Amino acid sequence: MATRSDTTLAERKRQLVAEELRNAALMLLATRGFDAVTVDDIVAIAGMSRRTFFRYFASKEDVVVRFLADMGADVVTELAARPKNEAPSVALRHAIWRPLSGCADQPDHAERSRIVVRLILDTPALHARWLERQIQWRSGLAAELAARHDLDPSTDPYPQMAAGMAMLALDAILQQWRPGDDEHRLAELTDRAFAVVAPALDAGADKRRAVGRAPDLLLAP
Amino acid sequence: MATRSDTTLAERKRQLVAEELRNAALMLLATRGFDAVTVDDIVAIAGMSRRTFFRYFASKEDVVVRFLADMGADVVTELAARPKNEAPSVALRHAIWRPLSGCADQPDHAERSRIVVRLILDTPALHARWLERQIQWRSGLAAELAARHDLDPSTDPYPQMAAGMAMLALDAILQQWRPGDDEHRLAELTDRAFAVVAPALDAGADKRRAVGRAPDLLLAP
DNA sequence: CACTACTTGACACTGAGTGCCATCGATAGC
DNA sequence: GCTATCGATGGCACTCAGTGTCAAGTAGTG
Numbered sequence: 001m002a003t004r005s006d007t008t009l010a011e012r013k014r015q016l017v018a019e020e021l022r023n024a025a026l027m028l029l030a031t032r033g034f035d036a037v038t039v040d041d042i043v044a045i046a047g048m049s050r051r052t053f054f055r056y057f058a059s060k061e062d063v064v065v066r067f068l069a070d071m072g073a074d075v076v077t078e079l080a081a082r083p084k085n086e087a088p089s090v091a092l093r094h095a096i097w098r099p100l101s102g103c104a105d106q107p108d109h110a111e112r113s114r115i116v117v118r119l120i121l122d123t124p125a126l127h128a129r130w131l132e133r134q135i136q137w138r139s140g141l142a143a144e145l146a147a148r149h150d151l152d153p154s155t156d157p158y159p160q161m162a163a164g165m166a167m168l169a170l171d172a173i174l175q176q177w178r179p180g181d182d183e184h185r186l187a188e189l190t191d192r193a194f195a196v197v198a199p200a201l202d203a204g205a206d207k208r209r210a211v212g213r214a215p216d217l218l219l220a221p
Numbered sequence: 222m223a224t225r226s227d228t229t230l231a232e233r234k235r236q237l238v239a240e241e242l243r244n245a246a247l248m249l250l251a252t253r254g255f256d257a258v259t260v261d262d263i264v265a266i267a268g269m270s271r272r273t274f275f276r277y278f279a280s281k282e283d284v285v286v287r288f289l290a291d292m293g294a295d296v297v298t299e300l301a302a303r304p305k306n307e308a309p310s311v312a313l314r315h316a317i318w319r320p321l322s323g324c325a326d327q328p329d330h331a332e333r334s335r336i337v338v339r340l341i342l343d344t345p346a347l348h349a350r351w352l353e354r355q356i357q358w359r360s361g362l363a364a365e366l367a368a369r370h371d372l373d374p375s376t377d378p379y380p381q382m383a384a385g386m387a388m389l390a391l392d393a394i395l396q397q398w399r400p401g402d403d404e405h406r407l408a409e410l411t412d413r414a415f416a417v418v419a420p421a422l423d424a425g426a427d428k429r430r431a432v433g434r435a436p437d438l439l440l441a442p
Numbered sequence: 443c444a445c446t447a448c449t450t451g452a453c454a455c456t457g458a459g460t461g462c463c464a465t466c467g468a469t470a471g472c
Numbered sequence: 473g474c475t476a477t478c479g480a481t482g483g484c485a486c487t488c489a490g491t492g493t494c495a496a497g498t499a500g501t502g
Binding site (some may be wrong): 094135164171176216 | 308311314315318345348349350352353356379381382383385386389392393396397408409411412413414416418419420421422425436437438439440
């Protein structure tokens, strides 16, 4: 039996080590830039061996991306918790907002997150891994959306694309996140981003949606 | 002065070498899988040195991704060529369709392309690079869209997100591309994917679009 | 104390990617 | 016809990411 809820002593020790490594990594990467830092540099600061680093993180990119990766699970669970009759644009907007509000409430934690976001968006290698993560979330969101609206995800492109539009909104928000932005400003960015995709999100969720009215189809009707 | 248009002899020789390397690479990668093939394997088949490979391709991923990368430029130029008053959903649909129809007209070339697409979508490392490329196209498309509709891309999230939606559609199309699909089937997939995002594409392009009607905003009006 | 499970560090190894230099072949100028 | 030059190539050595393996240390448990 575990001593407390589900975190054993060993578990907490592991998290401590991981956090130590992450702190050292983020500090170096944010100041010197991604390519100018080697794993040896990181473990030298953290006072551990190179091998230990790779026991905790799958790659150098992983340290950075995982810092924001927990967001993904939050988004999916938040979407699942939204009322079933809610419009997709509203449910997804609140789902995306969940981790953002979590970032924004403590200013120091928010600033740290913002710096990591900038590092990711400005470093091609990190950006690629970040998008890879997003795809996993997208699949989770798509499955949830398909269930909510009783759609077949293997034939209907709506769930995947709706989830993708939520990710586009997230990207747009993070892209415009400026230093010193408070929670109010982030909420404003979120509302604006979702205003763009909302028409598609809400038009497509309905099974009896009107197709074929589109002009100039590649396939003549 | 060049002997013919803009391709010198040396230029054509370079392209020939690149094609030889690409053929060897694609053949091996498609049969054995991405991780099971080393660059040494590739150059052994192509009969060249390891060093030469990296003079033509920036990375192992690059060989595969560049095979489809020329699509990007086509899409942007096609969008620029569409009539200025055309609805965004129509213009973008035809822009995306351009490289797809180019793929689909010769069955053998189409099948080769389809296999490469599957390899990319099924290999995480390749998928990440593929998305990295898409980001570049997205910026190009966004710039073109901003110009078409006289929007300021630094403040208005529409151009970037609209370009992103076009990429989502492209992803959905490629994801559903099955063996033996002819041009007609690809056109059908394209129409269906764009039917999903069209409402947002066409609602957002208009400067005087209605915002604030969205229910349950994060910011109370 | 002995046993077990887990973590760590050290070493060696593969493979990607880069810098450097010697060489070869084609072309231009004498 | 000879040579200087330029670009492409190959070979070599190097850095760095990432992995497998093994020995040692450090808990908890009987």
